[in-house]
Amino acid sequence: xALPSSDCVVAEQLCLSDSTxxxxxxxxxxxxxxxxxxxxxDHDSRVRCLNAELDLGNSSLLHCRCHRRMKRQxxxxxxxxxxxxxxxDGYFSLETSxxxxxANEEHWKTDYNKLAALVSGSQLAGDATNPCLRAxxxxxxxxxxxxxxxxxxxxxxxxxxxxxxxxxxxCHRGLRNFFEKVPEDFTKRILFCPCQDEFCGExxxxxxxxxxxxxxxxxxxxxxxxxxxxEDRICKSRLADFQQNCQPVDMSPDGCSLHNHAACLQAYMGxxxxxxxxxxxxxxxxxxxxxxxCENSGNQKEKCDQILGMFESNKCLENTIWxxxxxxxxxxxxxxxxxxxxxxxxxxDSASTSLSSAMSQVAEGKTQRDSSKQSSMPMxxxxxxxxxxxxxxxxLFLPLLLSPH
Numbered sequence: 001x002a003l004p005s006s007d008c009v010v011a012e013q014l015c016l017s018d019s020t021x022x023x024x025x026x027x028x029x030x031x032x033x034x035x036x037x038x039x040x041x042d043h044d045s046r047v048r049c050l051n052a053e054l055d056l057g058n059s060s061l062l063h064c065r066c067h068r069r070m071k072r073q074x075x076x077x078x079x080x081x082x083x084x085x086x087x088x089d090g091y092f093s094l095e096t097s098x099x100x101x102x103a104n105e106e107h108w109k110t111d112y113n114k115l116a117a118l119v120s121g122s123q124l125a126g127d128a129t130n131p132c133l134r135a136x137x138x139x140x141x142x143x144x145x146x147x148x149x150x151x152x153x154x155x156x157x158x159x160x161x162x163x164x165x166x167x168x169x170x171c172h173r174g175l176r177n178f179f180e181k182v183p184e185d186f187t188k189r190i191l192f193c194p195c196q197d198e199f200c201g202e203x204x205x206x207x208x209x210x211x212x213x214x215x216x217x218x219x220x221x222x223x224x225x226x227x228x229x230x231e232d233r234i235c236k237s238r239l240a241d242f243q244q245n246c247q248p249v250d251m252s253p254d255g256c257s258l259h260n261h262a263a264c265l266q267a268y269m270g271x272x273x274x275x276x277x278x279x280x281x282x283x284x285x286x287x288x289x290x291x292x293x294c295e296n297s298g299n300q301k302e303k304c305d306q307i308l309g310m311f312e313s314n315k316c317l318e319n320t321i322w323x324x325x326x327x328x329x330x331x332x333x334x335x336x337x338x339x340x341x342x343x344x345x346x347x348x349d350s351a352s353t354s355l356s357s358a359m360s361q362v363a364e365g366k367t368q369r370d371s372s373k374q375s376s377m378p379m380x381x382x383x384x385x386x387x388x389x390x391x392x393x394x395x396l397f398l399p400l401l402l403s404p405h
């Protein structure tokens with residue numbers, strides 16, 4: 001992907017080529033390093049850090065952004081947070097997303113509709129009664145979707161008879177690779193498939209292999225989960241993007257301040273594979289939550305509830321997920337009607353009939369191989385089948401990290 005001029009990696013290169021900008025940027029890098037190591041700075045050092053950030057406000061670094069699918073994403077995010085990180089309590093805000101507006105990003109061209117037609121034209125057409133299973137079968141026909149889904153499933157799944165816990169960090173990385181590199185035509189349908197029964201709902205809930213990626217043996221405190229997230233550059237970036245694009249407001253008809261369900265949905269999926277990975281709360285509900293609790297939060301109980309409420313009591317997110325599922329349900333019904341009527345035209349064309357038959361065999365062969373893999377990995381069976389108000393700025397929680405220890 002070509003890097004636009006607003007890319008933070010390009011903006012950093014431009015800054016480093018200028019002696020004045022270079023010196024200011026290096027100063028700010030040292031300030032961020034001191035913050036990361038929780039080193040206390042005297043008054044003059046804090047002023048110098050703040051001035052360096054203000055001086056860079058006149059450079060191309062101020063408005064630079066990153067792309068979700070770029071190869072040097074972590075480097076880009078490091079540049080962004082260097083420029084937007086202030087050493088003054090309350091000045092820092094996570095409400096500015098480091099990511100480019102989704103509308104400005106290049107739209108993926110995919111073969112989803114073609115593969116969906118193969119599944120509908122094969123003996124797997126009965127999957128219409130289970131949208132989650134149908135979405136899985138379509139994914140299995142795509143080399144990239146099948147490979148990356150297989151990768152994270154094998155990483156996140158415990159081996160039979162093994163008492164070792166899964167490698168959560170690698171599991172999260174595998175999930176991020178899947179949701180970043182596989183076109184949303186596939187990932188949205190797998191994660192937000194509209195279910196009518198709990199069997200389908202269980203497949204949906206287990207899409208991200210929650211035993212490894214979502215749950216701990218005991219629920220941690222949500223304040224600890226936030227601290228852990230803010231120390232991770234990827235998680236902090238995804239949380240900032242989520243806060244910006246899924247900000248709820250009472251007076252909005254759709255519950256969202258930006259009125260952009262597509263951006264909110266993408267931001268939610270971006271949280272999957274981070275320390276603050278959300279998931280469905282049950283097999284019979286479309287409600288989502290974090291795996292954390294606010295018990296024993298002491299005088300931080302209100303702040304803890306606000307963190308949990310970003311997912312549990314967020315009308316914007318709730319309406320976004322419901323709209324996506326409702327939209328896909330109607331699209332499935334229209335597609336089934338269309339494919340049924342279109343299939344009648346194949347009957348008089350021997351070449352088309354042969355092609356349709358060959359495509360059905362490909363789909364069935366993929367499914368059989370998929371089933372054989374499931375039998376060797378117990379958890380993989382689940383995977384392969386598988387009134388709100390605006391929350392306050394997360395700057396309120398930064399003192400938890402910035403306070404001296």
